[in-house]
Amino acid sequence: MARPTVDFAARLHAQGFRLTPQRQMILEAIYQVDDHVTPEEVYKAVHGQNPAVSRATIYRTLDFLCELRLIHALYWGRQMYYEVADGQPHHHLVCRVCGAMEDCEPGLVQPLFRAVLKEHRFTIDMDHMALFGVCRKCRASRQSISQHLKR
Numbered sequence: 001m002a003r004p005t006v007d008f009a010a011r012l013h014a015q016g017f018r019l020t021p022q023r024q025m026i027l028e029a030i031y032q033v034d035d036h037v038t039p040e041e042v043y044k045a046v047h048g049q050n051p052a053v054s055r056a057t058i059y060r061t062l063d064f065l066c067e068l069r070l071i072h073a074l075y076w077g078r079q080m081y082y083e084v085a086d087g088q089p090h091h092h093l094v095c096r097v098c099g100a101m102e103d104c105e106p107g108l109v110q111p112l113f114r115a116v117l118k119e120h121r122f123t124i125d126m127d128h129m130a131l132f133g134v135c136r137k138c139r140a141s142r143q144s145i146s147q148h149l150k151r
Contacts, residue, residue, distance in 0.1 A: 011070055029042045030082050037082050038079055042058055042062065069127065073128075074092065085128065091103070091104040093131050095134055095135035095137075096133065102135075
């Protein structure tokens with residue numbers, strides 16, 4: 001399935017900013033990857049197009065784009081990862097054993113958000129969240145090892 005196109009210029013203009021050439025290259029570098037991308041991968045892609053763009057510019061722009069919610073950031077395993085935000089809530093399940101990441105349907109966490117609102121009168125406006133635990137495969141492997149050791 002093809003990824004929908006994202007009108008970065010319109011999304012920036014809607015928030016009172018313009019799409020500079022550096023911002024465009026950085027957003028496109030993230031958008032082109034069909035998975036999460038590291039700042040170093042973004043730097044390599046952008047630097048390949050324009051060697052004048054520094055790492056500092058990349059990092060500042062990534063922070064700026066996160067603040068505007070044009071991209072999501074996920075910190076995992078001492079590494080930051082980024083992906084384009086499509087305006088919809090997007091959550092991940094991250095395995096602490098093997099590092100696998102999988103998408104989590106937003107509907108699964110919405111009851112939690114509603115409960116927090118009801119109980120604490122606090123509105124959660126988070127559209128990106130990572131839940132850490134152990135995936136099905138690693139749990140099965142752990143159970144298999146545990147059962148083997150009991151014999």
